[in-house]
Amino acid sequence: MRETLDSFDYGDATITIVFDTGGPVGSDHLVxxxxxxxxxxxxxxxxxxNQRYAENFAKKIVDDEAYRQASLDGTADWKQVAEIYEEAARRIFDIFQDAGLIxxxxGDEQEEQRYREAKDTWERLCREIFAEVKDRIRNDDSLDGLDEYIETRVEQARRKADDLAD
Incomplete structure (x- = not known):
């Protein structure tokens, strides 16, 4: 589902805020x-x-050349979080998809129950990963051990998918 919530010109740019459920796990808005x-x-x-935060983010991209360049280069905090999180979320989602749980x-209550358990699990694991990645990057904490943290959640996803697929 995709719906434009707002679109406006600001400086040299057009800013569009979209409700879109077709993005990575846990996302439903795109700027x-x-x-x-x-x-x-x-x-x-x-x-x-939230709308105000999204608008302020977009305006900062337009107004702040250094921030815009960091966003384009992938060095802005939000971009670093997105790159790490999205790769991990894809891995987890793919596990459940490959197991036929999406x-x-x-009318098939057993399949529906398996799907709901799978969905609850992948959303919980992705939420945990997102929070951990965001906290570490925004607080300038070390990323040491982050790969292991993510791998632990990927393994939890594998075990749950295996249990549900049996």
């Missing part, structure tokens, strides 16, 4: 900043989105 010579897309995850046939 698009389309400038004369740049394009920045940012997903907002879990409970992170969706169910209408």
């Amino acid at each position: 698009i900043v389309n400038g004369d010579d740049y394009l920045v897309n940012r997903w907002f995850y879990f409970d992170e989105f 969706g169910y046939r209408a």
Whole structure:
């Protein structure tokens, strides 16, 4: 599902705020900043989105050349979080998808129950990873051990998918 919530011109850019459920796990809002010579897309995850915050983010991209460049280069905090989180979320989602646990046939209560358990698990694990990555990057904490943290959650996803697929 995709719906444009707001679209407006600001400086040299058009800013579009979209409700979109087709993004990474936990995302449902996308901000698009389309400038004369740049394009920045940012997903907002879990409970992170609010309209004012999204608008301020977009305006900062337009107004602050250093921040815009850091966003384009992948060195802005939000971009670092997104890159690490999205890769981990894809891995977890793919485990459940490969196990045939994404969706169910209408009227099949057992399939529906398996799907709901799988969905609860992948959303919980992704939420945990997002919070951990965001906290470490925003607080300038060490990323040491983050790979192991993520791998532990990926393994939890594998075990749950295996249990549900049996």
